[in-house]
Amino acid sequence: MRKYIMALDSGTTSNRCILFDAKGEICSMAQKEFTQHFPKPGWVEHDTKEIFATLLGVAREAMARIGASGADIAAIGITNQRETTVVWDRHTGEPVAPAIVWQCRRTAERCSAIEKTPLAKTITEKTGLVIDAYFSATKIQWLLDNVPGVRARAQAGDLLFGTIDTWIIWNLTGGKVHATDYTNAARTMLYNIYDLCWDEDLIASFDIPRSLLPQVCPSSHLFGVTDPELLGGKIPIAGVAGDQQAALFGQTCFEPGDAKNTYGTGCFLLMNTGTVPVISRNGLVTTIAWGLDGQVNYALEGSVFVAGAAIQWLRDEMGLIANAAQSQEFAEKVDDTNGCFFVPAFTGLGAPYWNQEARGIITGLTRGVNKYHLVRAALESLAYQTDDVLRAMQSDAAMELKTLKIDGGASANDFLAQFQSDISHVPVDRPRCVETTALGASYLAGLAVGFWKNTDEIRRNRISDRLFAPSMEEGRREDLLQAWHRAVSQCQS
Numbered sequence: 001m002r003k004y005i006m007a008l009d010s011g012t013t014s015n016r017c018i019l020f021d022a023k024g025e026i027c028s029m030a031q032k033e034f035t036q037h038f039p040k041p042g043w044v045e046h047d048t049k050e051i052f053a054t055l056l057g058v059a060r061e062a063m064a065r066i067g068a069s070g071a072d073i074a075a076i077g078i079t080n081q082r083e084t085t086v087v088w089d090r091h092t093g094e095p096v097a098p099a100i101v102w103q104c105r106r107t108a109e110r111c112s113a114i115e116k117t118p119l120a121k122t123i124t125e126k127t128g129l130v131i132d133a134y135f136s137a138t139k140i141q142w143l144l145d146n147v148p149g150v151r152a153r154a155q156a157g158d159l160l161f162g163t164i165d166t167w168i169i170w171n172l173t174g175g176k177v178h179a180t181d182y183t184n185a186a187r188t189m190l191y192n193i194y195d196l197c198w199d200e201d202l203i204a205s206f207d208i209p210r211s212l213l214p215q216v217c218p219s220s221h222l223f224g225v226t227d228p229e230l231l232g233g234k235i236p237i238a239g240v241a242g243d244q245q246a247a248l249f250g251q252t253c254f255e256p257g258d259a260k261n262t263y264g265t266g267c268f269l270l271m272n273t274g275t276v277p278v279i280s281r282n283g284l285v286t287t288i289a290w291g292l293d294g295q296v297n298y299a300l301e302g303s304v305f306v307a308g309a310a311i312q313w314l315r316d317e318m319g320l321i322a323n324a325a326q327s328q329e330f331a332e333k334v335d336d337t338n339g340c341f342f343v344p345a346f347t348g349l350g351a352p353y354w355n356q357e358a359r360g361i362i363t364g365l366t367r368g369v370n371k372y373h374l375v376r377a378a379l380e381s382l383a384y385q386t387d388d389v390l391r392a393m394q395s396d397a398a399m400e401l402k403t404l405k406i407d408g409g410a411s412a413n414d415f416l417a418q419f420q421s422d423i424s425h426v427p428v429d430r431p432r433c434v435e436t437t438a439l440g441a442s443y444l445a446g447l448a449v450g451f452w453k454n455t456d457e458i459r460r461n462r463i464s465d466r467l468f469a470p471s472m473e474e475g476r477r478e479d480l481l482q483a484w485h486r487a488v489s490q491c492q493s
């Protein structure tokens, strides 16, 4: 009997491997950071060979820690930083250049130019995305146009493109499989999320040779088996999903209307909208949540730019707290913010406001406001910003949120979780296992090989650490929201 599912979680700054058992409990874990390269202002690159080498290293380390062999592992699930772009030689495996990371702004001008053309509308209609340098298409185009010889080699059929999942699958299978899953394909700006195919019009518009593109498969699917030299056996690679979609699956958000929020540096909210894509009227992105059992589920996605980063700012720039966890202790020392509101629009405002010019603001300052009030206002801002995105999602999808499932570093903050529940008037559910991204990838893999029978069995694995029920009086909630929205307008004027 094979005992474990291996999750390979290849993030933006580190690679992690977690071995889960059938109950979804963590049996072993290893993690290693890799190098971030910033060759020019606004540019971000990764060494793809270093990514694979560290990933393989943590996989071996996690196995060695509990004496697991290749034969103990039922399947591998991969989850990854999305959109990051790699192009390599199909014969030698050599990348033609460092990976262009999702954060890299080198194609921002190109995207601004596209926005002024009819192509912009076509892209949004076919891919569900907004035009942005995050997504892979303009990054591929940049490599084809700027790295000497690359276009000719691509046209000759010698090169392959992949997001990080594809690069990992190709390397794990010893160069036998060139594939990705729906969720990663959906972030390239080349994939038609309605017809579920690479879009011929978009490929032509970006002048990308068809032979570069990987085969697109469901997220829970037998992609191939590992080269036996690598992990001591032919292990099936059976689950693949981008990090945010994997977290949605790991939080068991299987029903339409189910949503999760990850409170990290920023916040990432995803809501499952069922089997028909929902188009946003509020600037949210429409994306594929996963492909499973012959069906595709869609999601609405929205992000908050500054969330946990506001807490870091209190700590590092203001020196008001010694560490992030202390923010809870301070917030609980006072009953409210004494009328002050903090909008941490350090880099502008995202959904649903979309104002790049907005800047941070603290309103309502009076002589009685002290540091505890300010810290509390900062924590509350995470919840207010989340609430703004949640409202946009519920209105776009015409679905009411039943419970908000939370994870990420700042979800450990009980004050924040309770305030979120109060202000959004919805139960907030924090799971015991907060490794939801890795868990989601392993669930997708385990379902494909029969390690778990179905999503009902998986749902039983999810144990709540704590459920926060809304308890704020309605009038007070309305007053607070009104004052928050007034502060948001002020920071834009």
Ligand code: ADP
Residues within 6 Å of the ligand: 263, 264, 265, 266, 307, 308, 309, 310, 311, 312, 324, 325, 326, 327, 328, 408, 409, 410, 411, 412, 413
């Ligand atoms: P990321 O994956 O974006 O690096 P994490 O999920 O690791 O982020 O979360 C780290 C962020 O969460 C930091 O910005 C930090 O300020 C914030 N954070 C961590 N613990 C707490 C806490 N107890 N209360 C509030 N914020 C916290």
